[in-house]
Amino acid sequence: MGLDKRTDLLQQGTLELLVLRLLRTGRLNGWDIMQRIRVVSGDVLSITPGALYPALHRLEERGLVKAEWASSENNRQAKFYRLTPVGRRQLEAERETWERFAGAIEAILRDA
Amino acid sequence: MSKRLWRRLRALVKRGELDRQLDEELRYHLEREEELHRAAGMSHEEARRAALREFGGVTRAKEECREARGVRLFEDLWQDVRYGLRTFCRKPGFALVAVLTLALGIGANAAIFSVVNGVLLKSLPFPEAERLVALFETNESGRETAVAFPDYLDWRAGADAFEEMGARMPAGGVLTGDEGPERVTGRYVTASFFRTLGVRPAAGRFFTEEEDRPGGANVLVLSHELWLRRYGADPGVVGRAVTYNGASWTVAGVMPPQFDFYGVNSLNNQFFIPLGQLSDQKWMHERDSHVVMVTARLKPGVPLEQARAQLEAVAARLAGQFPESNGGGGVRLRSYLDDYVGEARPALLMLMAAVGAVLLIACANVANLLLVRAAGRRKELALRVALGAGRGRVVRQLLTESLLLAAGGGALGLLFAWWGVGALLRLAPDALPRTESISLDGRALLFTFALTLLTGVAFGLIPALQTSKADLNDAMKSGGAGGGTNTGGRWLRSGLVVTEVALSLVLLVGAGLLLRSFWQLMRVEPGFEARDVLTLRLRLPDGKYAEAEQCAAFLKEVKRRVEALSGVRQVSLATGFPFGRASELGYRLEGRPEPRQPSDLPDAYAQWVSPEFHRTLGIRLLAGRYIEESDGTDSPQVALVDDDFVRRNFPGASPRDALGKRLRFGSEEDPWCEIVGVVGHVRQSGLDEEGRPGIYRPWTQLRRSMAVSALRAMDLVVKTSVEPTRLAEPIRGEVQALDRDQPLGNVHALAWYVEQTLAPRRFSMTLAAAFACAALALGAVGLYGVLSYTVAQRTREIGIRVALGARRGDVHRLVIRQGMGLALAGVAAGLLASLALTRLMSSLLYGVSATDPGTFALIALLLLLVALAACYLPARRASKVDPLIALRCE
Structure with a gap:
């Protein structure tokens, strides 16, 4: 793997958390998710499709999301992803961890 | 976990389908992006390229998606195996040398392990044999003796750590009758002897307590072998009268086949008669007549220490009671297995260690070969990395290749081992116990398999890590196979060679010490002339x-x-x-x-x-x-x-x-x-x-x-x-x-007896010497290989030196100095290791100290000479380098 391996690893968890969060409201296909990430995070997180799709497949492999083929808005077959119950629980757990972590960071930054 | 495994297997089976779906999924994404760009006013072509650019590596993303699904593992493995086999076929010389080297190491290990397994590890043919212990008395000077019969009786009555205890004594005589005269040897045993061992008769019964007393009925138990051979496996033999030493004895029962009490072939297992019948003899009452051997069975869960403490208490009591005979006496206990095979253990463990060292040297050699080969493949590997293979992926590929080599070595090694076990059994002295349980069995196969895996990883991992670390740019820039050496690799190769030389030295010193011992022993003046002497025993039946x-x-x-x-x-x-x-x-x-x-x-x-x-x-x-x-x-x-x-x-x-x-x-x-x-x-x-x-x-x-x-x-x-x-x-x-009824026994040349006492030493010495020679050869080849490689690497440098006026002699010395530097380092390390290790084999030596300076010096010299020879060819090649050609070829 290339030189950006380290950053990949750091972002991998974040990216997966983000994907799970986006899927909470319903099923989405890869392209939809990509658009929403762009909207949500602006250019802060430089996430490419090249990173997103492997992340989706990893989540599927771990049983956190489930994939199905369905018609998209432009009437073409696309692969849609949906949270599984396991994924939902994982999201809650991760979010708590994340919030605690983010809170701690924020507190430190405020004090400094 | 199983769910995931299922998904992976399904992924493997439906690989084509899943790959199509993946293509479809990504195409959808790209098309949507393209539409977006076109909507923003780009041309068809521009939009497509922008979409691809933004995607960030479609091929790699696909790879990663596949990897995420776990298909990769299997796919890659298969791919690596095919790839590995192809590369081996392209350079069969390398693969052949590596496989043969490994086969030698693995085969020798499997063969020696079979012996160790059969003699030391396999369980004994008695139920819960680990509870059996051998008991001895010791005299005032601490020497181990047989047991006085009255002491045995007191032990049996006074120690409750034992479930049962049995005594025995050698017996010998002549069987006569229709079957002809035959000298037989067996044992007087107590009725409790059979219960102690937990054996069951193959036919009939063992002795009763009544028969095991003075005046008891004349009953005997035949060995299965004697029953087969002398009585034609006649089931009616039980209850029949046979003539033993001129008196009539009734056959009570037949022992189970292959009764292995201190040896299946032990002559003393031919028949059994009640020991208790002798207990009215005077010497059976004397506490200073140490005449019986004792075996006991511990109660379940009772440790040997507890039994020892109890017997020591009894012995102390007896010493107080009978100071004349028992004063200063003690007891000694050891497990039956130890007592049976204990003497063979040091030699076998020494051989196992030696053969293990040979395998280590073989591994080092193959690792070196791999390093040299990898250096030639740097460009190829760099290319693979550039095309998107991760470092882990490259390591995995290299490891697969070394495991393939190991597997080849293991398979061939098994063949060697099969042949080796046969040869070992022919070579094994009669004194080696339990030879009948030596075979290339399941456990030996498992050992070989594990060894093969371990070997593959051992010699493959370091080169794989080392190679995959290679700097991409460096490799690509520096052109062909002969590209620049990295210092790490050189150190590693040198380290491996030094280790090889050191290990060889340790083995050679060990073998040298054994050789010296044997030589010392052969020089011992026995005090008689054994040549042309035949000895035989005349045993006259007492009746006649x-x-x-x-x-x-x-x-x-x-x-x-x-x-x-x-x-x-x-x-x-x-x-x-x-x-x-x-x-x-x-x-x-x-x-x-x-x-x-x-x-x-x-x-x-x-x-x-x-x-x-x-x-x-x-x-x-x-x-x-x-x-x-x-x-x-x-x-x-x-x-x-x-x-x-x-x-x-x-x-x-x-x-x-x-x-x-x-x-x-x-x-x-x-x-x-x-x-x-x-x-x-x-x-x-x-x-x-x-x-x-x-x-x-x-x-x-x-x-x-x-x-x-x-x-x-x-x-x-x-x-x-x-x-x-x-x-x-x-x-x-x-x-x-x-006298028609007179059998002859123990017909042997006197020289045969002498050879019997030398055979165990000859056995371990021959094997140790063979392994040491193998180690020496492998070590020399290793040194030669590394030097040859270095010379090839430095052709250009040498060419420049020669062009600048260096003489052939200088170049020659340069290479020799490098090689001998490695050899000297190895010899020094080996001498230190030998000093520490040979002490462990001092029980195998005779007339020579474990740190005998003469042997150490001689072996070091020998090794240095061999090293010099190994350096000579590469040095000659270096000195023949033509500066013009050397400089042009880069």
Whole structure:
């Protein structure tokens, strides 16, 4: 793997958390998710499709999301992803961890 | 977990389908992006390119998606295997050398492991055999002895750590009857003996307690083997009467087949008779007659220490109660397995270690080959990395290749091992216990398999990590196969070679020490001439030869007839002979203070012999005379002693000074006898024995009470002018012409007995030497390989040196210096390791210290010479480098 391996690893968890969060409201296909990430995070997180799709497949492999083929808005077959119950629980757990972590960071930054 | 595995398997099976879906999914994404860009006003072509650019590597994303699904593992493995095989086929020389080297190492290990497994590890053929222990008494000087029967009874009554305890004693005699005369050896055993071992009879029953008492019925148990051979596996043999030593005995039962008590082939397992029937004999009541051997079974869960403490308490009590016989005595316990195979353990473990070291050297060698090869493949690997293979992926590929090599080595090694086990069994001395359980069995196969895997990782991992670390840019820039060496690789290769040399040195030193020991042993003067001597035992059944005179007359007649045979030079009769048997008896010298108790008398080997005995065996006369025909039953009692006797009892005196002194054996009934001659000392039980002095008495002067039993089992010692064993049949013919019922036993050349005592040493020495030579060869090849490689690498540098005026000699020295530097480092490390390790094998050495400076120096020199030879060729090649060609080829 290339030189950006380290950053990949750091972002991998974040990216997966983000994907799970986006899927909470319903099923989405890869392209939809990509658009929403762009909207949500602006250019802060430089996430490419090249990173997103492997992340989706990893989540599927771990049983956190489930994939199905369905018609998209432009009437073409696309692969849609949906949270599984396991994924939902994982999201809650991760979010708590994340919030605690983010809170701690924020507190430190405020004090400094 | 299983769910995930299922998904992976499904992914594997439906690979095509899933790949299509993945393509579809990504195409959808790209098309949507394209539409977006076109909507923003880009041309068709621009939009497509922008979408691809933003995507960030479609191929790699696909790879990662596949990886995420776990398909990759299997796919890659298969791909790596095919790829590996292809590369091997392209350079078969490398693969062949590697596989052969590994096969040698793995095969040797599997073979030796089979022996270790069969002898030391396999469980014994008794139920819960780990609870069986062997018990001994120790005397005041701490020496281990057999057990006095009354002590055994007290142990049995006084220690509750044991479930059962059984005693035994050797028995021997003659079976006669329709099946012909046969000399058999077996054991007197207590009824509890069978319960202790937990064996069940194959037919009939064992003894009852009633039979195991004085006056009990004459019953015996036959070995399965004897039952098969002598009685044709007749099921009706149980309850039948057989004639043993002239009396009628009823067969109570038959032992199970392959009864392995201290050896399946142990002659003492031919038959069993009740020991308890002898317990009205005087010596069965004496606490200083150490006559029985004891085996016991611990209660479940009771540790050996607890049993030891209990027996020690009993022994202490007995010592207080019977200070005369038991004062200062103790007990010794060890597991039955230890007692049985314990002596073989150090040699076997030494061999296992040696063969392990050979494998390590083989691994180092192959690792070096791989490193050299990897250096040539850097460009190829760099290319793979550039095309998107991760470092882990490259390591995995290289590891797969080394595992393939290991698998080849393992398969071929198994073939070697199969052949090796056969050879080992042929080579194994009779003294090696449990040879019948040695085979290439499941456990050995498992061991080989594990070893193969381990080997593959061991020699593959370091080169794989090292190679995959290689800097991409560097590799791509520096052109072809001969590209720049990285220092890490060079250090690694040097380190491996130094390790190889060091390991070889340790093995060579070990083998050298064993060789020296053997040589020392061969130089030991045994004190007799073993060449052209045949020995055989005449065992006269007691029923027929009740009186000493009858026996003597028969023996004299046998002697006369054998003397008349052609090829016979001299015949003598004796109660034993060197390396055969001898009685160990305590003796007194006239005028010396009486010891506190009889067991404190000094010991000597005692033999009663006919006048020709010493001349037959070439035992030197140092003073006085040999035993003569005139030393008859009624003439003055005389004895010969050896010079060891003189040294011990008359320090500083000459043999002549001992003449005329009087000695007698320990028993009250023994007469005083005059020393009339002094002969050379004879090693009685082995070349490496420290020895006891020898006392010889005329066979005609055997004490009345022991004459009959001694004369019923005399040895014939025959000096021949032809190959000794050729006389076995003529002698048998003469004996049976005299008495049809007379069997002959133990017919062997004397040299055979000597060889038997040397065989275990010869075995371990031969193997250790073979392994050391293999190590030396591998080490030399390793050194040669690394130097050749370095020379090839430095061709350009050498070319420049030569162009700048360096002479051939300088270049030659340059290479030699590098090689010998490695060798010296290896030798130094090896010498240090040897100093630390050879101590462990000191029990295997004789007449040489474990850190013998001579051996160490000689071996180091030998190794350096071999190293020099290994350096020579590469150095020559270097000195022949043509500067023009060298500079042009880059």
